[in-house]
Amino acid sequence: MKPYIELFFAFFKIGAFTFGGGYAMIPLIRNEAVFKRKWLNDTDFVEMLAVAQSMPGPVALNTALFIGNRRQGFKGSLAAGFGVILPSFIIILLIALFFTQFKDNPLVERIFKGIRPAVVALIAAPLIQLGKSTGITLKTLWIPIAVALSVWLLNVSPILIIVLSIAGGIAYYKFIVQNRKERGNGTD
Incomplete structure (x- = not known):
């Protein structure tokens, strides 16, 4: 029972003290799962995060489910998933109950405006760390910049970019990596 409680409270803490949604939670999840508790190594975390991002649903929940499953199977997924969503559920429930009383309060509006820059930083920091790892x-920084600009400025569909990236990755592996292996001068 202890591993399930540990998973629940680790993700409950992350869910309770993170503003800005799933991407703002990523550095906290990484710190907890990789560095503090050593549930995963950094490479496994990055690979698991890539899968979590490609699956439908919130990235923080998907990440919690994957880590919970890796640690304790299906019941671990339930414990971690419930832990990460319960704080948001409680907060949204309380806001819904009392929102009409403070929605036009200037102090509340200023608090939320003040949180916005911090959320941007919380999202940017893990992107930089994950990019490095x-x-x-x-030399390769132009790729994510070109993708972001093409989605933002040219209205290119992210689905098209994903499909082209998959095709490019398969072609790169099939024609370049395998050729290097066949010639004996590559390790990929």
Whole structure:
């Protein structure tokens, strides 16, 4: 029973003290699961995060479910998933109950405006860290920038980018990585 409680409270703490949604939770989840509790190594975390991002649903919940499953199977997924969503559920329930009393309060409006820059920083920090751990360098930095700009400015569908990225990854592996292996001068 102790491992389930440990999973629940680890993710409950993350869910309770993170503003800004799933991407703002990623550095806290990484710190808890990789560095503090050593449930995963950094490579496994990055790979698991890539899968969690590609699945439908909130990235923080998907991440919690994957880590919970990795630690304790299906019941671990339930404990971690319930832990990460319960704080949000409680907060939203309380806001819904009392929202009409403070929705036009200038202090509340200022608090939320003050939180916005912190949320941007909380999202930017893990992106930079994950970029470094996935091999993005100054030489390859143009790729995520080009993708972001094409989605934002040119209204290119993210689905098209994902499909083209999958095709490009398969082609790269099939024609470049395998050729290097066949010639004996590559390790990928």
